[in-house]
Amino acid sequence: MRDVVTYADSGVDLEAARRAKSRIAELVEGTRTDAVVSRFGSFGGRFTATPGRDLVASADGVGTKLKIAFLTGRHDTVGADLVNHCVDDILTEGARPLVFMDYIGCGVLDPDVVADVVAGLATACTANRCALVGGEMAEMPGFYADGEYDLAGFIVGEAAWPELGERDPAAGDVLIGLPSSGFHTNGYSLVRKLVFDRLDLAVGDPFPGEDGATVGDVLLRTHRSYLRELESSLDAGRIRALAHITGGGLPGNVDRVLGAGVDAVIDTGTWDVPNPFRVMQEASGAPPAEMFSTFNMGIGMVAIVRQADADAVLGDLREAECAAFVCGEVTAGSGRVRIVGGDGPA
Amino acid sequence: MRDVVTYADSGVDLEAARRAKSRIAELVEGTRTDAVVSRFGSFGGRFTATPGRDLVASADGVGTKLKIAFLTGRHDTVGADLVNHCVDDILTEGARPLVFMDYIGCGVLDPDVVADVVAGLATACTANRCALVGGEMAEMPGFYADGEYDLAGFIVGEAAWPELGERDPAAGDVLIGLPSSGFHTNGYSLVRKLVFDRLDLAVGDPFPGEDGATVGDVLLRTHRSYLRELESSLDAGRIRALAHITGGGLPGNVDRVLGAGVDAVIDTGTWDVPNPFRVMQEASGAPPAEMFSTFNMGIGMVAIVRQADADAVLGDLREAECAAFVCGEVTAGSGRVRIVGGDGPA
Numbered sequence: 001m002r003d004v005v006t007y008a009d010s011g012v013d014l015e016a017a018r019r020a021k022s023r024i025a026e027l028v029e030g031t032r033t034d035a036v037v038s039r040f041g042s043f044g045g046r047f048t049a050t051p052g053r054d055l056v057a058s059a060d061g062v063g064t065k066l067k068i069a070f071l072t073g074r075h076d077t078v079g080a081d082l083v084n085h086c087v088d089d090i091l092t093e094g095a096r097p098l099v100f101m102d103y104i105g106c107g108v109l110d111p112d113v114v115a116d117v118v119a120g121l122a123t124a125c126t127a128n129r130c131a132l133v134g135g136e137m138a139e140m141p142g143f144y145a146d147g148e149y150d151l152a153g154f155i156v157g158e159a160a161w162p163e164l165g166e167r168d169p170a171a172g173d174v175l176i177g178l179p180s181s182g183f184h185t186n187g188y189s190l191v192r193k194l195v196f197d198r199l200d201l202a203v204g205d206p207f208p209g210e211d212g213a214t215v216g217d218v219l220l221r222t223h224r225s226y227l228r229e230l231e232s233s234l235d236a237g238r239i240r241a242l243a244h245i246t247g248g249g250l251p252g253n254v255d256r257v258l259g260a261g262v263d264a265v266i267d268t269g270t271w272d273v274p275n276p277f278r279v280m281q282e283a284s285g286a287p288p289a290e291m292f293s294t295f296n297m298g299i300g301m302v303a304i305v306r307q308a309d310a311d312a313v314l315g316d317l318r319e320a321e322c323a324a325f326v327c328g329e330v331t332a333g334s335g336r337v338r339i340v341g342g343d344g345p346a
Numbered sequence: 347m348r349d350v351v352t353y354a355d356s357g358v359d360l361e362a363a364r365r366a367k368s369r370i371a372e373l374v375e376g377t378r379t380d381a382v383v384s385r386f387g388s389f390g391g392r393f394t395a396t397p398g399r400d401l402v403a404s405a406d407g408v409g410t411k412l413k414i415a416f417l418t419g420r421h422d423t424v425g426a427d428l429v430n431h432c433v434d435d436i437l438t439e440g441a442r443p444l445v446f447m448d449y450i451g452c453g454v455l456d457p458d459v460v461a462d463v464v465a466g467l468a469t470a471c472t473a474n475r476c477a478l479v480g481g482e483m484a485e486m487p488g489f490y491a492d493g494e495y496d497l498a499g500f501i502v503g504e505a506a507w508p509e510l511g512e513r514d515p516a517a518g519d520v521l522i523g524l525p526s527s528g529f530h531t532n533g534y535s536l537v538r539k540l541v542f543d544r545l546d547l548a549v550g551d552p553f554p555g556e557d558g559a560t561v562g563d564v565l566l567r568t569h570r571s572y573l574r575e576l577e578s579s580l581d582a583g584r585i586r587a588l589a590h591i592t593g594g595g596l597p598g599n600v601d602r603v604l605g606a607g608v609d610a611v612i613d614t615g616t617w618d619v620p621n622p623f624r625v626m627q628e629a630s631g632a633p634p635a636e637m638f639s640t641f642n643m644g645i646g647m648v649a650i651v652r653q654a655d656a657d658a659v660l661g662d663l664r665e666a667e668c669a670a671f672v673c674g675e676v677t678a679g680s681g682r683v684r685i686v687g688g689d690g691p692a
Contacts, residue, residue, distance in 0.1 A: 152449035154500035
């Protein structure tokens, strides 16, 4: 019998993270000023500079996906991961990106690596019509291992689709799943454990079932930005809420946009979980529920729309070359996300 | 004969940093949008959300001062270092802080440490009337040594004193020095080398010549915010330019606000370099020029004012309990900073 490897085993103490979060919520609340509109725990901090014109800010890191960049020596994609993650976060708050800044911490600065990282940031900023207005490169001898670095980013957008802030999904609404490009930027501690330790693969080896794409290729696939895909549906006022599927997976993110009186029922029979996630599930031996609360399982963003708007939104998305699909519905309930269907958790 | 220990010896390759900076300037320039007002290399990125209402953003880290927090186990001051550093950066761009976000990267999250870090952030945010609107805590197993973390911050302010953006110091203008509280957040790689290796002190030992204050006490003295001190002079329109004295010291920061046709002449005879810097100079054996281009040497901010306004500004600063002093003048020249006087570099 094989050991079951789960996210907690891989070194991430989610409970400790939750504890710290609740302790600091109080501290943060104490700094509140009249400029602040958002509540603690939203996907982005909303604030006002000019009355009537909200801005939304968000901070993020790339996480341990960076280790794949270190192992492969490819540093020009993680910047796009970071920008797109931030863009998607504030998109769920109804904001269009305005400016981005980065922080790169390293032991000794390698100018070529930094230029590659910034190239990734710049490419994604341009694609999202977001200006890279500054950043900080910190050389901190003794902090980072040779050839390693950390990368964090900060985005500010302006509220363009205020109805998203209202978040009022109602029973009968439809959940539309937008495909992810891979693991995006979540679950990499577990991915690395499974791929490198349990499957004993190296970054240059073919990834199982991926037509010769290497482990490095598959694990570096870039976090997808959904701004361009969703823009026309947002402009038409057809989206009620968006959930960006990051750490915590579908159950841990869709619940953030539900009201108290409804559940989201997601049917795993509506899409094929992409091969890399199935490889992870098999390698781990963990139950599907564990996988669904760690990985995006093929859905990077969930749009909640009125039933009457579903076809129009699916049409808009297809026009934007996004193979979106109905993945569930909103029912009367108590604010929970229920994952049902044959391949899903019990 | 003793070896001379300089900043480059301590592991920071400033030349490599400069090279990377110039390579990425081009990449960043390519992301420019209509919202951007600032040029690459300013203390903060200036952008517009609403026409006529500029915002200024800046990103920073605490740097290796964090090692002192690790050694002493005191984590409730580095947050204030970070916030105040960011506040001072955008102050030089004429901006008043609006919101702040943090990034904490660590190996395994210790909730008490994180809460202490956030307490430092929150205290300083409140003191600067800046809201802490969000942040990211990233647990990255295998990235950071046990008990260590990195801390970066992002600030957005609104342009309140637009005349500072013009930066037009003229011959005859007066340089006013605002005292620092210590090393602020710069030069800590060298400080650590000198204090722990060359002077062989531990964090609990008394710092030489500091009345029993420990090494930890002296090295953790918090980066000072100059917002409150400078506010009335700024409101009165009496400040032409501000230079925040960070990495590069007086020569490497005052030059950033000079035009091409003037020099800044700073007279080291106008203030007593505080004891901790003198201890560092003696321990290092490096020439004064090296010290002045690494440390702030007792001046954390330089205000450039018209001669006719100097007394009023000094009066405002004294009223705000800031023991500021005239430390030099602007002369005809070529954009250089010249440090003159007995104790200064030749």
